[in-house]
Structure formats: C-alpha cells, structure tokens
Amino acid sequence: MIAGGDSACVAVAFSGGRDSTALLHATAMAAREWPGVQVVALHVHHGLSVHADDWLRHAQSMCEAWARQGLPVRLCWRRVLLTVKTGDSVEAVARSARYLALQEMAQEVSADMLLLAHHRQDQAETLLLQALRGGGVGGLAGMPRDTLRDGVRWARPWLDHPRSAIEAYVTAHGLPFIEDDSNTDPRYARNRLRLSVWPALLSAFPEAEACLASSARRLSDSLAVAEAWCDQVLPVLCPHxxxxxxxxxxxxxxxxxxxxxxxxxxxxxxxxxxxxxxxxxxxxxxxxxxxxxxxxxxxxxxxxxxxxxxxxxxxxxxxxxxxxxNVPQVAGEGASAQAPETSLAIEGPGSWHVPAWHGTLRVREVTSGGMPVWMLQSLTLRARQGGEQFQMGPGRPPRSLKKQFQALGVSSWSRGGPLVWVVNQLAYVPGLGMDARVQAATGVAQCALEWCPDEGLG
Known part of the structure; x- marks a missing residue:
C-alpha cells in the first residue's frame, strides 16, 4: 500500500468516522516503517451538520495525538460551501464538492496517492442503489478500486474487506471516532437501504454482501473492456x-x-x-x-x-x-435583441464582465489578426439590427452576417451576444471573430476579442 522513497506523501480522506479513522491509523503505522514517507489526513468541512466544527476539532486532536506518538501524520482541511438547487440531491452535491476538495488538497500537499476507506458493504450497497435507479454498467460496476485523476492516484485498499474487519481493528487499537448523526436520517437513499433493507436482505441471503461485491468486480471488468473498445472507435467518430x-x-x-x-x-x-x-x-x-x-x-x-x-x-x-x-445554454439572437447599447474603454488585455449582456468580453494580446490596441478605448456593444456586413479576411468581400454564419456552420443558438463596434465600424462578431477591416498591420501592438456568455444563460 505504501512504497518508500524520498519525501513521498500519501493522503487519506479523513472524516473522523470509524472507517476513515481505521484507514488513517493503519496507513500511518505502515508509513512509520518507511523513512521519508509522510501521511496527510484530508478533512472536508461541509457545514451541513451542527457538529461539523466539533468533527474538525476531533480530526485535529487525533492527528496531533498520533504525531506525538511518533506517527508521520498531519492534517490538511478545507471548508466547502454547497449550492443546492431545487431538484438536486444533497448527497450528490456534497459528494461532488468533497471529491473536488480532496483532489485539490492532495495536489497542494504533493500527494501522488489518495486513499479512501470504502469497504465491501459500501460496494455492495452502491451496486444495489444503482440497480434500483436503473443504472448502466458504469454504475453497477460500483466504485473503482484504483483510478488516476489529474496526477493523483485514488485507491480504495479495503474494498474487498468486510465491515466487521474494520470494526475489529478499531476495537483492537482503542481508536476513538465520531458518529455522523446524518447516518440515521431516512431522507437519504443509502441510509434507507442500510437501515431498513440491508438487515432483511442479509437475513434471507447471508452471503449477499460478498456476492454483490463480486458482481460489481466482474461488471468493472466488463466496463474496462467496453472502454477499451470505445478508445478504438472514437478516433473515427471525432472529426477534430x-x-x-x-x-x-x-x-x-x-x-x-x-x-x-x-x-x-x-x-x-x-x-x-x-x-x-x-x-x-x-x-x-x-x-x-x-x-x-x-x-x-x-x-x-x-x-x-x-x-x-x-x-x-x-x-x-x-x-x-x-x-x-461547457456553457449549458448559450444566449440566442432573440435574447440579445433586448440588451442595451454599452460602451467600454479598455486599456489592454484582460476580462470585462458586462452584466447587461450577461457575459464577459475577453481581450488578449496577439501578433496578428487583432485590432490596434488604441481602438480598445472606443468600443461599443450593440444588438444585431439587420443589414450588418462582415469581412472574413483581407481582400475578401464583405457579406451579410447571415451568409457568413451559414458559411462557417455557426448554429443559430451560437449567434447571440453583442456585436462590437469601433465608432461606426463593425470590429468583432461572436462566432465569426475579428472583422478584417479593423485588423492591425504586422508589427503593430494588437489585441483579439472573445465573447463568453455567462454560464447557464438561455
């Protein structure tokens, strides 16, 4: 689970609960045998529970106590703010925020491995929940044992171990841990399964946990085969x-x-x-x-x-x-028709958010194809009125925006946003780029424009 090396760092997701406490302690005990290996406990403060501050203090005291005992462990924590919209699953939103925070913290501490304490029952429950939701092979395969995300290896070393083995470890070492009060809240699907369904299932089928986890493992193999096939097919299907x-x-x-x-x-x-x-x-x-x-x-x-x-x-x-x-909805032509005319005086490269237009005008330095920098001081954002002409390149005739959009295959819903003018000359059109009539000569300081609609605008 741990390989030796100079200044190696292993991260462990640490909530303070029984499972993560056992994994963090076991990892730190193993790391003590490898000089130079450091263990960093990563704690995420969701703020969902009134006890969240107490849990953070518990995590801090545990890591400090173990460090005093000579274990190479320290704590890194982060507070996250959850935005839950109507129809969102609190569980899913919290999980996404937690995983993002764990990834970022692991990268900050230069950990190349991040361990999670999920065990065999967790895996079996995941398969059941995915099946009840009508999930496909990706969901039924459960949680991956080992995966790489942005240079960090996420591993679940206890995925084949029963919960009873973890409980025995905690008891044997006398490890204190916290109990999350939300684990008994029936509003959460996993809690309903764990509290009401799981006991009856094990009573009727004592080997259910091991069998379901085994099925998840085989489905994971099938998923890997399907992904390998897709990797061969996609180059043919992706023109760019x-x-x-x-x-x-x-x-x-x-x-x-x-x-x-x-x-x-x-x-x-x-x-x-x-x-x-x-x-x-x-x-x-x-x-x-x-x-x-x-x-x-x-x-x-x-x-x-x-x-x-x-x-x-x-x-x-x-x-x-x-x-x-990446923008879920892009403003169409109708959306921009009601926006007011807006003037901008820009000194140089940067991003300028324009609330009235629900977007941002980005300016960047270029060596060719841009407008002279001095023109940036007299920009006007206007809605499309009809009759505008755009020149695609030097020496090419100006044509109507409609014809230019059609020539480049720009869809109607990607034609929104403001037209950018310099006095009475059209300079930039979202979806088309810079008008050739304002392009600067070679060697002249120049900038290009890009219009970026706000996320979620429709």
Whole structure:
C-alpha cells in the first residue's frame, strides 16, 4: 500500500468516522516503517451538520495525538460551501464538492496517492442503489478500486474487506471516532437501504454482501473492456480529435462527434460510445435515461435534417455533428435583441464582465489578426439590427452576417451576444471573430476579442 522513497506523501480522506479513522491509523503505522514517507489526513468541512466544527476539532486532536506518538501524520482541511438547487440531491452535491476538495488538497500537499476507506458493504450497497435507479454498467460496476485523476492516484485498499474487519481493528487499537448523526436520517437513499433493507436482505441471503461485491468486480471488468473498445472507435467518430478526459465541468472548451457515422452503429454500440465520449469531454457521467433518449432521438433528427440542442446537457446537433460546449445554454439572437447599447474603454488585455449582456468580453494580446490596441478605448456593444456586413479576411468581400454564419456552420443558438463596434465600424462578431477591416498591420501592438456568455444563460 505504501512504497518508500524520498519525501513521498500519501493522503487519506479523513472524516473522523470509524472507517476513515481505521484507514488513517493503519496507513500511518505502515508509513512509520518507511523513512521519508509522510501521511496527510484530508478533512472536508461541509457545514451541513451542527457538529461539523466539533468533527474538525476531533480530526485535529487525533492527528496531533498520533504525531506525538511518533506517527508521520498531519492534517490538511478545507471548508466547502454547497449550492443546492431545487431538484438536486444533497448527497450528490456534497459528494461532488468533497471529491473536488480532496483532489485539490492532495495536489497542494504533493500527494501522488489518495486513499479512501470504502469497504465491501459500501460496494455492495452502491451496486444495489444503482440497480434500483436503473443504472448502466458504469454504475453497477460500483466504485473503482484504483483510478488516476489529474496526477493523483485514488485507491480504495479495503474494498474487498468486510465491515466487521474494520470494526475489529478499531476495537483492537482503542481508536476513538465520531458518529455522523446524518447516518440515521431516512431522507437519504443509502441510509434507507442500510437501515431498513440491508438487515432483511442479509437475513434471507447471508452471503449477499460478498456476492454483490463480486458482481460489481466482474461488471468493472466488463466496463474496462467496453472502454477499451470505445478508445478504438472514437478516433473515427471525432472529426477534430479525441478529447482528453476532463476532471470537472468548470473548464472551457468544445468538442464534437460525427453524428452521422455514430448513428450507423447498432443501438447498444451507439449508447456505449456516446456515454464514453460524453464522459471524456465533460468529466461527468451521462445518466442512463439521457443515453437512451439521445441514442433514439439523434438518428431520427438526422433523417429529417433537423438541428436542435439539449441545453441541460450542453449539447447541440447541427450539420451532422453532435457538439458540446461547457456553457449549458448559450444566449440566442432573440435574447440579445433586448440588451442595451454599452460602451467600454479598455486599456489592454484582460476580462470585462458586462452584466447587461450577461457575459464577459475577453481581450488578449496577439501578433496578428487583432485590432490596434488604441481602438480598445472606443468600443461599443450593440444588438444585431439587420443589414450588418462582415469581412472574413483581407481582400475578401464583405457579406451579410447571415451568409457568413451559414458559411462557417455557426448554429443559430451560437449567434447571440453583442456585436462590437469601433465608432461606426463593425470590429468583432461572436462566432465569426475579428472583422478584417479593423485588423492591425504586422508589427503593430494588437489585441483579439472573445465573447463568453455567462454560464447557464438561455
């Protein structure tokens, strides 16, 4: 579980509960035998419980006590603020925030391994919950034993061990731990399963825990095979290259899938490749219901030659391509028509948020294709009125915005945002770029513009 080496660091997710207390203690005891290995306990303060401050103090006192006993352990903690919207699962929101905080803390302390204390019953419960929600192979495979996220290896070394073994370890070493009062709250699905269903299940099927965990392990093998197949297929389906796996949904970027080629696959292969592609580009798991819906809808839309979008997923279908953008919904032409004219005086590179337009104008230095820096001091943001002409490049004739949008394949819902003018000259159009008539000569200090709609605008 621990390899020796100069200044090696192992992180352990530490809530202060029984399981994480046992894992942290066992890891620190093992690290003591390897000179140079440090163990960092990572504690996340959610603020969901009135006892959260007490739990933090407990975690601090435990780590300090063990350090005095000669164990190479210290604490790193972080407070997170949860934003729970109507319809959100508090469990899911808290889990996402916790995992993000753990990842960030692990990177801050230069840990290349992060250990989590999930055990065999946790895995069996996960499979059952996913089955009750109609989950696919990805969900039924349960929690991965070992995975790499942004340079940090997440490992669950006790996933094959029963809960009773952890309880025995805690008793043998006399380890104090906290009891989370929310573990008895029946509003949470896992608690209902654990408190009401699990005892009856074990009474009827004593080997249920081991058998369910074994099934999850075999499904995990099947998932790995499916992902390997997808890795071979996606290069053919991605016209602009296969995206790298994202670790979250807060990044910038776009990606596309050749929907026509994808639709030629058999339905099961369509579903699997769509699920894999979406996970790569967003870092999120597409729900089984969305996979089913899109796998059925998109081929029909292609046959009818229709374009559409699914704002909740950040997806759109246009000209035979399934496209993803990190902004779930992008303001359309109608949204910008009511926005007021706005003037900006900008000195140089940077980002300027324009609340009235629900977006940000980003300015960056370039060596070619930009406008002279002095022009930035006289920018005006206006709604599209009709009749505007845009020149795509030097020596090319100006054409109407509609024709330019069509020539570049810019979908109607990606044409929102303000037109940027310098006095009476059109300078920048979202989706098209800089007008050639304002481009600076070579060697002149110049900047390019980019319009970024606020997230969630629709």
């Amino acid at each position: 290259g296969v995206p790298a796996l994202r670790s979250g949904s807060d990044h910038q970027g776009e990606a596309s899938l050749d929907a026509r080629a994808w639709a030629l696959q058999a339905a099961p292969l369509r579903r699997e490749s769509l699920r894999h592609w979406y996970r790569l580009v967003t870092g999120q798991i597409m729900s089984a219901s969305w996979v089913e819906r899109l796998s059925d809808e998109i081929p029909e839309l292609l046959l009818k030659g229709r374009a559409t979008r699914w704002p909740d997923m950040g997806l759109s279908l246009y000209r035979g391509e399934l496209r993803w953008r």
